[in-house]
Amino acid sequence: MYGTMKVAIGGPLKVAFRPWVEGLENIPAEGAAILASNHLSFSDSFFLPAVLDRKVTFIAKAEYFTTPGVKGRLTAAFFKGVGQLPVDRSGARGAGEAAIRSGLDVLERGELFGIYPEGTRSPDGRLYRGKPGGLARVALASGAPVIPVAMIDTEKIQPPGKVMPKLMRPGIRIGEPLDFSRYQGMEHDRFVLRAVTDEVMYEIMKLSGQEYVDIYATAAKRRISEAAKAEKAAKAAAAKAEAAVVQAEKDKPESSAS
Template sequence: MIYGAMKFSIGGSLKLAFRPWVEGLENIPAEGPAILASNHLSFSDSFFLPAVLDRKVTFIAKSEYFTSPGVKGKLTAAFFKGVGQLPVDRSGVRGAGEAAIESGIKVLKSGELFGIYPEGTRSPDGRLYRGKPGGLARVALGSGAPVIPVAMIDTEKIQPPGKVVPKLMRPGIRIGKPLDFSRYHGMEGDRFILRSITDEVMYEIMKLSGQEYVDVYATAAKRQLAEEAKAASAKAAGAKPQGSGQADTKGG
């Protein structure tokens, strides 16, 4: 009931304000489990995709969003629960990875839709990065559910980093045909199979999105960009105007 109310209010508002266009809605099954594997350009991806679908889509989110204290924390938790986000505890030996896989399989075993971002994090520059094989492929093989590739288009342009007010423009969503990986059943422990499944899905996402593909992980790219920015900042701070800091030795 909460999800329905939130979907009506948030989803309706998003569709009214941004008018997202959609291609391939017929590829979403009317019932039964399916994995929606999408590129990740913006925080808003997890809101635009459910807004255009008739069925509930469950994504995973940091447990901190659900456990923060105070009134703000309770409102935040209610919001994320209302839009279909599932908390995942990042603590413990196994960390978020195993918890996310188990949560995804549980959602799919219930016959629902599960949304996942194979890149693991948002793209730092709008390009498509290498998918992580430990999540998507293991959820697919562990659940037996089909994988539906999804491409979010231009969502990163709506609210770029540093911008508070979103830009009113039409983002797009392309939904591809379901991919069946049942031929790999029972091979969850084979890292080459996991890599093959992930690469096949990423290739389909690339075709749908038209993004340039970069064969490195987005987390590594973000780390490199941060290091470059830090080095540039340090260099700029160290570059003083000529003659600064030197005492005037000329007499008056």
């Protein structure tokens, strides 16, 4: 099914958008490897597999695979067809642990595992702090090399709120594999996990040219959402106050003629 979906989706993607690629020689012809990428767009998980000769498996939230109805079944078939695995996000650590288990299973089969260290899409095109619980633990537990990947301009193809994608050329830069065998057996040391993650994020930053922000993308999204809500509330309060002033002027008794 993967091969059929890759032809059905990858072919048209390459023809329509003509993505450029640098560093394809850094993808091993065989054997396990982790592709650690920045995350700018929903389409990242489709453009990267489209340009690779080998299958790469990403994880996706379980809701994409369990939505009822015809649309839900089509969505589930689509995600399975492009090599994505469902991850149950229930529980405080559910997503992280599920990602680790899924990643190790893929790597044990000698395949490519794709992961986004930021944990979610960037809200503004900048590169955010990587989460150490997934990428680093999978890398140290498996011993697989980590290949940094930078997606370029994919967020411009279909910005939030836009239905129709913009036809333009996104880019993909693939860096040289990183070896973390010196930390083998230390996957439960939080300082080691942080060091591994930061080294990978630094390489992604060099490849992508993005501005780096030393907070988690989830925290940035929360701040942006709170700021938007505060602005909306302020505008509503200002409008209400203006309406009150207008009404007060209307309610003033007319002065009697002299």
